[in-house]
Amino acid sequence: MQKKLTRSEARKRLASIDWDSLPFGRVSDAELARRLKIDDKSLIRYRRNKRGIAPQTEHAQACIKGMVLCASIDWDSQPLGRVSDGELAKTLGCQRATVMRHREKRGIEPFDRNMKRIERFVVKVDEGVYDIIFKNARKKKMPISTYVWKFLRENLKLE
Numbered sequence: 001m002q003k004k005l006t007r008s009e010a011r012k013r014l015a016s017i018d019w020d021s022l023p024f025g026r027v028s029d030a031e032l033a034r035r036l037k038i039d040d041k042s043l044i045r046y047r048r049n050k051r052g053i054a055p056q057t058e059h060a061q062a063c064i065k066g067m068v069l070c071a072s073i074d075w076d077s078q079p080l081g082r083v084s085d086g087e088l089a090k091t092l093g094c095q096r097a098t099v100m101r102h103r104e105k106r107g108i109e110p111f112d113r114n115m116k117r118i119e120r121f122v123v124k125v126d127e128g129v130y131d132i133i134f135k136n137a138r139k140k141k142m143p144i145s146t147y148v149w150k151f152l153r154e155n156l157k158l159e
Contacts, residue, residue: 014043024048028056081108112143 022032029048033041048055073092080088080103089096103110137147 014038019047019051022047024051024053025056075102075106078102080106081111084111 017036024032024044025048027035029041029044032044033039036044038044045055073094078088078092078099080099085099085103086096089099092099100110133148133151134144137144140147142150
């Protein structure tokens with residue numbers, strides 16, 4: 001077990017560290033603290049933040065290891081909205097939030113496992129009719145879009 005450093009010894013030790021040469025953002029704060037034999041990883045976080053460097057994340061680690069960079073992905077050719085954001089993120093090697101942001105930026109609705117892909121259409125209805133549709137959808141415990149689609153398919157013989 002290491003002996004506890006006095007405050008003055010700790011200051012001298014910290015002053016001797018070349019903070020600008022450390023791999024902030026490429027190695028976790030905890031790992032850097034372990035390598036430097038510093039008990040408090042918040043000190044590492046403070047020094048990293050002071051330099052304006054983002055923390056190391058799984059995504060950053062994946063990019064360092066050579067996995068695909070999200071900036072190099074052709075988002076228009078991806079099946080956004082046809083598969084879940086999480087599944088696509090795993091396939092592409094990026095975060096789910098990144099996929100979601102690119103899908104929303106293109107105005108694409110999220111994938112819904114309960115519905116087969118349908119073409120989008122807009123229907124204007126009176127407020128009273130909307131209230132009836134909303135109440136019936138809630139009674140059947142389904143999303144309004146699903147309820148309307150099933151209603152139209154049953155009554156208009158749509159396929």
